[in-house]
Amino acid sequence: MYSIFLYFLFLFEMDKHQVSIIPQPNNMTITEQVFNFDEDVVFYLDFQDAKSYEVSNYFFEILNIVPHPSKLKDESLTTPFSVSLLGMVVNKELKQKKVVISDNHPAFKNPEIGDEGYILDISSDTIYIGAKSPKGLFYAIQTIRQLLPLSIERDKKSCLDEKCSLPGLKVSDFPRFKWRGMHLDVGRHFFSVDEIKKFLDLLAFYKFNNFHWHLTEDQGWRIEIKKWPRLTEFGSCRSESPQKGNRNTGDGVEYCGFYTQKEVKEVVEYAGQLFINVVPEIEIPGHSSAAIASYPQFGNPNGPTEVLTRWGVSDGVYNIKEETFLFLQDVLSEVMDLFPSEFIHIGGDEAPKGPWKNNPDVQDFIQREDLVDEHGLQSWYIAKIESFLNKNNRRLIGWDEIQEGGLAPNAAMMVWRNWQYGIDAANKGHDIVMSPTSHSYFDYYQDDPENEPEAIGGYLPLKKVYSFDPVPEELDKDKINRVLGAQGNLWTEYIYDWDKLMYMAFPRTVAMAEVVWTLPEFKNYDNFLKRWEINSKRLDSLDVNYRKLSDNDF
Template sequence: MPPEQLVEPTVIPQPQTIKVTKNQAAIIGNDVTIEFDKEDKALATAVQHLERWLTGQRLDPTPSGQKAAKIRIRIVDSLEQQEAYRLLVNKNGVNISASDATGVFYGIQSLIQLSEPWEIMRTRLLKLPMAFIQDKPAFSYRGMHLDVGRHMFPVESVKSYIDMLARYKMNRFHWHLTEDQGWRIEIKQYPKLQEVAAYRKETLKGHYSDQPHQFDGKRYGGFYTQEEVKEIVRYAQERFITVIPEIELPGHAQAAIAAYPELGCTGKPVEVATKWGIFEDVYCPSEETFTFLENVLTEVMALFPSEYIHIGGDECPKTQWEQSELCQQIIGEEGLKDEHELQSWFIQRIERFLNSKGRQIIGWDEILEGGLAPNATVMSWRGEAGGIEAAKQGHDVVMTPTTYCYFDYYQSNHPDEPLAIGGYLPLDKVYNYYPVPEELSEEEAKHILGAQGNVWTEYIPTPSKLQYMAYPRMQALSEVVWTGKKKPGYSNFVKRLSHHLKWMEKEGINAANHIYDVDLKVVGGQGAPLRISVSNAAEEGRFAVTKAPATGNADFPYTEPFEPESGMYTVQGYVKGVKTGRPATLQFEGHLAAGQKLTLESKPHPKYNGGQPQVVLNGVNGSDERYGDSEWLGFEGEDFVGTIEWEKLQLLNSASLRFFHGPGQWIYVPESVKISTWDETVQTWKAIGSSTVKAPDGKIATVEIDLGSVRTSKLRVEIRNHGKIEAGKQGAGHEAWLFVDEIRID
C-alpha cells in the first residue's frame, strides 16, 4: 500500500514546532473525560473554554467497543517561558502540559484548530490526527486596538472581537475610549461626560477629503457604563487577555472640553467634534485640569487592573498653549524650552500620579517630543523611528507603524472596496512584517515587546465593517507576533487561512476573503520590457483574460506574463471551472517613457512604493480615489527630482503628469513642475518646459507641458513640494505629502 498522504495542519498562528504523523489517531465523543487540577482556579477557567466548545459540537458517544478518549491537562515546571505549552495527541487521547494556565488556554486553542471543526465527521465525532506541538510566543505583547470614540460598538460586538483575539493567541486589547468626537466611558464624578461629551449633534458624511463637507444631521453617541466596562474586562480576563484603557491627553480632548470648558485654555464653549481630524482645543495644564484628570484616572484604575494605562499623547496642537498666559508662565517657572517640553512636563506629571498608584503609562511616540517620561513605554505609530529612539534610550516599545499595522487602511485595490481612511495595507504586507528593526543591537532589541494592530473607526460605523477591516489582517499579525522569525512564509499562511475563512463564514463573521481575488499588475521597467502579470494569493486556479478594444484574439487563457498593448484588460479567476474571487481590470496606455530607466535623486517614502520608482513609468494610472495603491509614489516633505533615460535619441513633444490632492490627509499638489533636457554642448541641464500647479476641485490634478519637439535621450523632472502646511488647515506646521502618479511622455 502507498504511504498515507498526511493532511497539513491548519493551525494559526503557526506553532514553533508541529508534527503530524497520522491523519487519525484519536476519536472524541461526548463521553470524553478531562483530567486537571480542579483546585487551580486559573486552570479551571482555561478548561471551561474547552468544555464549552465540546458541548457546542453536539457530539455523539464514542462507538461501542472503543475506549472513550481522555484529555489530560497539567501545569509543569519544565516549560520555563510564560504562555508556553506542549500538545500531544495519540490513540488514547490528548495531553496538554503548559508553564501556566495561559499556556493551557493556548494549547486548547491549538487543539480546537487541529480538530478541524469545519469538517466534523458524519457520525458527530471529532477526529484528531496523531500530532505533537511544542510552542511558545516570540513576543510578550501581542495586541489589537479598537477606537470607539469615532464610532462605538455594542458590548456583544466588543466581546466577539475579544473572542477572535483569544482564538489567535493575542493577549492585549487596547481600548481607545475618549476622543474629540465622543467620550465613551462613564465617570461618575463628572456626569456631563455622559450627558454632553458622549454625544455629537451629527456626523460627517463621506470622506473628509470630499468638499464641501456634508453631515447627516443625526445625533450620535453613547457610552459604556461602568458595569458594562467591568463585564468586558472580566470577559477578557477569562480569555487571558489584558484590557488596556486609553484616556487621551493632552490632545484629542474636545469632547471633554465641550462638557467642561474650563479644562481648555480659552474657557470658551465648544461642541463635540462632528468631523474627523486634529483639533486645537486641548487640555490646558491648569491645576483644575490635573484635578479632573487624576479623578478620571482614579475611576478608570478601579475598573481596569492593567499595569498599563494608555494616555495617548499624540497629535496635540500647541496653538492655544502658545497664546495662553498660564502656559507661558509654566514654561518660564519650570525652565522649559518650548511648548513641546511643556507637553512632556504635562505627561510626566500624569506619569508620577499613575506610578504612585502602581501603574505605568504607555503612549504614542509623540511622547518622545520634549523628553520622554522616565518610566514610559512607547507605541511607535509614525513609522519605526520613534520606537528605535525609545529602545536606544532604554524604554520598552510596542511597534504599531502605519505601514504594517493600521487596519483602517484599504486592504485591496479593487473598486468594490468600502470607503476607508486611505493608505493601502494588503494582507501579505502585514504578514511579512517583523517588529524588531535591524538598527537595534541585541540588547536594545530586548525592549521591543511586540506589535499591535490598530483599528481607527472614522469610516467603520458597524460591527460588520469592523470585522471586514480587522480580519484576516489580525490573523496575519498574530503569526507575526507569536511565531516570529520562524514564520513558514506567506503562501503557507494563505493555505491555512483558507480553512479559517470558511470557519468564520460559518460563524457569520464578515471577514475579508480576498485570497482568490485576481492580482493584475504591470511588472518590469527600469529599462526591462514591461509585462502584465496575473496571480492570486491562494496560488490556485486558472485565469481568463479579455482585452478591449480587441486586437487579434480578445479572449485568451493566461499562461505566463505577456507584453501589453494599449487597452483595457479584464481577468477573472476560476477554480475547478467555477468563477472564484473578484475579477480585476487594468487600463494600460503605452508612451515613450513607459518602461524606461528612472533615477531618483530625492527619496520617496518607503511605505508608498519608495523602492519602486518605475511605477510612475509603467503605463498605468493610479486610483482616482486612493493615494495608497501600488501606482502612486509618495514623498513626505520632499521634492521629486528624477532623470528618465533612453538608450537612443527620442523626439519628445509633450509631458503629462498626475498628482493627488487630499488636504485632509496632509496631501497637497506640488507648487510647480519643471522639465529639462541634457545639453551636451555645455554639459548642463536646459529647461524646456514648466508649469505651476493649481489645486483641483476634486482629488486629481493633471498638468500638461509642451516640450517643443525636443530630440534627446535624457529628461530631468523636478516637482517642487507644497512645503509646510498653512495654519488653520489639517496638519498645520507639518511638511506636506506629495503623491506622484504616471509621468507620460509623448
C-alpha cells in the same frame, strides 16, 4: 486569476489533514496517527491552579461534552500524579483512550516556554495537553479548536456523538512576544458591549492577549466617570457626523454612545476569562474636545464648545491649571478602579500646540520652568501624569509623541509614526510596542480603492502586514527585549458598523496574530494563505464578514 487557481490546487494536500493552525506553532510535527473521540474516552485532570478547572470546563463546552463522573478523573491532589501519569502516558501503561490536561508538566521548568506556552501531543489513544499555567492551557485549546470539525462549534454537535477526530500532532509552542494586541477606536464610531465581546472572542481564537480600548476622542467621550457626569451626559453625543462617501458634509444626525461602569466591568471580566488584558486609553492632553466642551474650565481660551462633528484633529487641548490635573486624576482614578491593566494608555498624540502658544499663562509657565517650548511642555505634562500613575502602581504608555522634549522616566511608548522613535526609546531603556502606520493601520485600503469600500486612505495589503517584523534591524542587540511586541489598529472614522469592522479587520488581524506569535523562521506567506483558506471557514460559521482574497493578495 492563474495565481488563484494554483493556490486552490495547493489546498488539496493540506485539506487531507485539516492542519491549518493560525498562528503557526513554533515547534510542530504532524504524524500519521488520528485520535477518534468516543464514549470510552477518559478525561484526567492534574491541576495546581484552581483557574485551570475553568479552562477545562471551557474545553468541555467547546467539545459540547459533559463527561460522565466515571469518565472524569481528578488527580490534582495526588502529589506524585504528574510524574507517574506522564510516565504511564509515555510508556502506554494507561490502556484506555484518554485526554490528559495538566498545568503541572515537568517540561515547563524550561523558561523559553514560559507562562503562555503549551505542549500538545495527539496520538491514536491519547490527547495530552500540558502547560505551566491556565493561560498556556487556554492557548493549547485554541489550537485544538482549529483542528475540530466545523460542526462541533457551528452546530453545537457533541464530539462524542459525532465521533470527531483530531490529527496526530506533537506541538511544543510558545509566543514570540509578550504584547500581542489589537486596538479599537470607539470614539469616532461606537460599538456595543455584545460587539466588543464578539471581537474579544475572535482575538482569543488567534491567541491575542491585549485589547487596546480607545475610549475618548474629540468626537465623543465613551466611558462613564461618576465624579464628572457631563463627560457622558454631554460629551458622548455629537450633533452630526460626516456623510458616508462625502466626508466634507455633515449628515445632520445626532450620534451618541457610551459605556456605563457596569458595562466596562462586564467587558473587563469577560476579557479576563479569555486571558486578554484590556488597556484603556484616555487621551491627554490633546484629542480632548469632547471633555473640554463638557467642562470648558479645563481648556484654553477660545477652546471647543461642542463635541467635534468632523474627522481630523481639533484645537482641543487641556490647560495647565492645577484644577485640570485634579480633574484628570479623578478620571484616571476611576479608570484604574475599572481596569486591572498594568498599563494605562494616555494617548499623547497630535496635541495641538497653538492653544498653548496663544495662552499667556502657559507661555509664562514655559519660561518659568525653562521648558524651551510647547514640546517640552508636553513632556512635562506626560511626566506629571506618569508620576500619578506610578504612585498607583501603574505604568504609563502613550503614542510616540510623548517623547517630544524627552520621554518620562518609566514610560513605555507605542510607535506609530517613525520607527526611529522606537529605536531611540528602546536604546535608552524604554519599553516599546510597535504599531507603525506602514504595517499596523487596518483602516487603510486593502486593495485598489476602486474595488474597496471607503477607507481613510493609505494602502496596507495583507502581504505587507504579514511581512512585518516588530524588531527593527538597527536596534542594539542587548535592547531587543525592550520590544514588548506589536498590535494592529482599527481607527473608525470610516468604519461605521460591525460588518465594516470585520471587513477591515480580517484577514489582516489574522496575519498580525502570526506576526506576534510565530518566530520568523517558521513564517511563510504562501503557507499562511493556504492555512487561512481553510481557517476562514470557521469565520464563515460565525458569520464574520471578512474580506475575500483578491489576486493582489498572492
